[in-house]
Amino acid sequence: MGSVDKTLFLLSRGGDTLIVQIYVDDIIFGGSSHTLVSSFAEQMSREFEMSLMGELQFFLELQIKQGLEGTxxxxxxxxxxxxxxxxxxxxKPMTTPMSTNTALDADEDGEAVDQKEFRGMIGSLLYLTATRPDIQFAVCLCARYQASPRTSHxxxxxxxxRYLKxxxxxxxxxxxGSSLSLSGFSDANHAGCRIDRKSTSGTCQLLGTSxxxxxxHKQASVALSTTEAKYVAAAxxxxxxxxxxxxxxDFGLRFGRIPLLVDSTSAISVAKNPVLHSRTKHIDVRFHFLRDHYExxxxxxxxxxxxNQLTDIFTKPLEFDAFTRLRGELGVLQVEGVDNALIKGRLRANGPASLLSWCDE
Structure with missing residues (x-):
């Protein structure tokens, strides 16, 4: 059982590894050996009434394509x-999810709209962000106005x-072929909210290039400067x-100092230089653990x-060129863009076992 995620189970046998992930009564499992995977499938079939769905292709509205070059x-x-x-x-299709001229606020004088329909839209889009980081900022911004939605919202x-269209x-x-190196990016749009002037934090974490x-998300407190806003986002x-x-x-991966990339030298100085602590006492104490973990x-x-700050896409609306560039660098691609990599066929029989799924009958 995983030490952090209690629904994750791992088995090592010789040089091979089996990984099992449980979600309610559904199971996703895979491994580096077909023999190990087949043995697990047979054992589970004897113990429980399960329907083996085969290679993972569709799971909780997620569609998965597996191939030699990647997933x-x-x-x-x-x-x-x-x-x-x-x-x-x-x-009519739109090339970006939000215009750079958009400035949403409470719009109290605007015409009220059906709250149930608006919340339905937001809820549907929030689930879509599981594989669409390109709409994360726009959806989260609109979600702030669910209590009293207006026509502008x-x-x-x-x-x-229309962008989804x-x-x-x-x-x-x-x-x-991605490496197993862990890294993170963080940024903040200082005082981005027009209502309470709280900043918007944007973060992303990558394993290699994935x-x-x-x-x-909007920060919990008002930042007095860009430095403070970016320091809180980095924390x-x-x-x-x-x-x-x-x-x-739990997977046997060990990391030393993990690179965290920030585009503010001032925020980095606050974390690195204890002398600056007297100037940042007003920052909530929970954010100062950033300095502790650096030390x-x-x-x-x-x-x-x-x-080169990838998280710009999570903090503010962008022009088409900048938006598409960052979207591509984050690995958000069109289906056609990866079909050539996957068209080489299924994983070879003597290669790593592909992910399989089970559903409880």
Missing amino acids: FVHQAKYARDILKKFNMGDS RQAVKRIL FTPEVGLWYSS LVSWSS SCCSQLLWMKAILS KGDIDLIHVVSA
């Missing part, structure tokens, strides 16, 4: 179902749906990196130029 995870069918559900199937959500078959590509975790990213480090230790050697704060 592609997307929700194309779910995206089309959303468009059909909200009568946006014939809408619904128009912003419809813009996201333009990119229905987009998902995450995980290359089999995006495995990301977030976009949040650090927390997630340490959790992932603990999870990956312990768990993370390494590294400056990255703003042009």
